[in-house]
Amino acid sequence: MKKQNNWSVLIGAAFLMASSAIGPGFLTQTAVFTAQLGASFGFVILLSVLLDAIAQLNIWRIIAIADKPAQDIANQVFPGLGYFISFLVFLGGMAFNIGNIAGAGLGLNVLFGVSVGQGAIMSAIVAIGIFIYKESGKAMDLFAKCMGCLKIGLALYVAYVSSPPLGEAAIRAVNPTQFSFTAVLTIVGGTVGGYITFAGAHRLLDAGISGQENLPVVNRGAISAIGLASVMRLLLFIAALGVITAGGKLDPANPASSVFKLAAGQPGYKLFGVIIWAAGISSVVGSAYTSVSFIKSFHPMILKRNREIIIAFIVVSCCIFLAIGKPVNILLAVGAINGFILPIALGVMLIAAYRLKIVGGYKQPLWLTILGIIVVGTMTWMSIGAIAQMLGH
Template identity: 60%
Template sequence: MKTKNNSALIGAALLMATSAVGPGFLTQTTVFTTSLGASFGFVILISILIDIGVQLNIWRIIAVSEKRAQDIANVLVPGLGGFISLLIIAGGLAFNIGNIGGAGLGLEALLGIDVKTGAIIASAISIGIFVNRQAGKAMDRFTQIMGAVMILAIIYISVVSKPPITQAALRTVVPLQVDFMAIITLVGGTVGGYITFAGGHRLIDAGVTGAAALSKVSNSAVMGISVASLIRIFLFLASLGVIGQGLMIDSGNPTASVFKLAAGNFGYRLFGLVMFAASVTSIIGSAYTSVSFIKSFNPRIAKNENRIIIAFIVISTVIFALIGKPVNLLIIAGAVNGIILPISLSVMLFAAYSPRIVGDYKQPIFLTLIGVLIVAVMAYMSIKVLFSFL
């Protein structure tokens, strides 16, 4: 049982991390490094601190209550769970269309095949995970392998690009400029929307719940953020290294440009591998977590969960095939999910003090204070971003 729990904890952490590290994550990191330079390190640092505070609060409350987020919300206010589920599923679908497009682009760069054909292949691989009778184990193993592939490839590119480490370290703590939109987008793309709940809901399905499991749940949450942040940091350094050499990053496909400028044609093929791995794991994470938000509403949904997940992937693929890769969809979806975050985190913080939900569990006051601070900061930045669009 201990080995099974450890496997589930690692699987939950990597499901969260690989759900976050999709094509939008890769594109956002390169785009903001290009615009902010070394000061983007400060944005990464702030986003990591916010991410950890969010995940520790949410994962612990889900684990101790032994309820999914929508059920927690419905206990607080009847109907609230349905509203949050609608937001999460809409955001998950938007992300998934981009994820499928990203997978197609990855296979085009890696193998030279047509983007739409590559997208269909990636969808078929994702569907194969949920056709498996032991879909949970298959998902955990697949995300572990793909996560390792991404980390090793991006570390290699960051080394060969020879980034200015000293400058990056200095501007991480003393930035020349701060961009609220960048922070909102990074947080939204890492722990916003469905991603916030991917690992917590995976632990519910694996049976890793209750007060006795809280220390391990907390470690799993931090592990997930650490993996995603590690990938973000090395990609930031790789992009900064290319910029530091005076090379021009192609705005049409910025991440591919970084890989190619750093390591030539081999780097471009490596980009294809990373893009495919990031995209296909995000397809899986998005579909699994989005459907987990409705599975408790009706026994038939829970009974046919894998079929509904497959349908979610198929619908996303059909939409992509019809409209192609939407311009800026992933960055906008990341920002929108960042705006949703204060709402979902507020619900969970109220739940932490409801005996109907958590029994006699006492949420550590420092976690509550961190959570309230994050809600205030994210709400403030969200309002500024919204007004910037008006």
């Protein structure tokens, strides 16, 4: 593959993963936890960036070395385990997609006054159009890049106009006064949990970027993806903090839209429409592509009909949303569920890194393995802590 084309796919994969992470749930989670924890949420973001980067580097590298999708690696570690992980990821991806379509529908409702249901159908048609196109891989990369840049640009503007207390945010990022297990679990789950961390890795695999010689490229892609998602999280946090510090009260029914409306008035509310549509539609594309990539190696017919199954996945998600209405708490809940999936998926990848039949003569750096084990332990501990917190309420 030519170097220029290689670079284009790499950036596309990074944006696909980041766009998959920056969905409507991402906007909702960031606003909710900023309201709960104030400036101390900066510490949660910092901690989650470290956990995200370690998890993603381990997973992307092992998939590239094995030159196989995650489910096939898991089946080689323990027969049947790949099917179990695929089931969890596919189910989580479907649940996320219902929320993504709801978010895209809400965006068109804010912008053009169409009903959320009509907006969802229109958005689903746009997403399907990307996969109908013959060069769908290139179209998906370009779409992910455009939507990613749009979201970051608009968030930067709202962060600027909300006049946030940057000094306090910086201090609390290293010296928090509040902490929440659920916040860390949900934020990490919403950034690299479930299907999200595999979105970019499976995209690179499909584009033929694998093997030890491509590890520097894979490393850059993994870190770039986390960097993009983290910049967006930081901008949204700063914008929400500015609004809350100024005495603004977020609407519990739609906390993310309140941030934009209180920071920049009616134009800000319209900007929210653009940003949640961009977040929703790009996450629909990333979620559908990655969820189906988890089952396509199980049967030749699935591989042959890959495009049709992705389109069916989007149609079914849209139909479920139209049947049940906007799932208000699903966006927060699914982030936490994806956080539970992460230690299982990462744990399996760490075992795979030391199986000769999977990675051949490749030696995984010891420091990366040790940090990966710490992330698995931390996420498992936080999962138990979050469940205890939920039961305590």
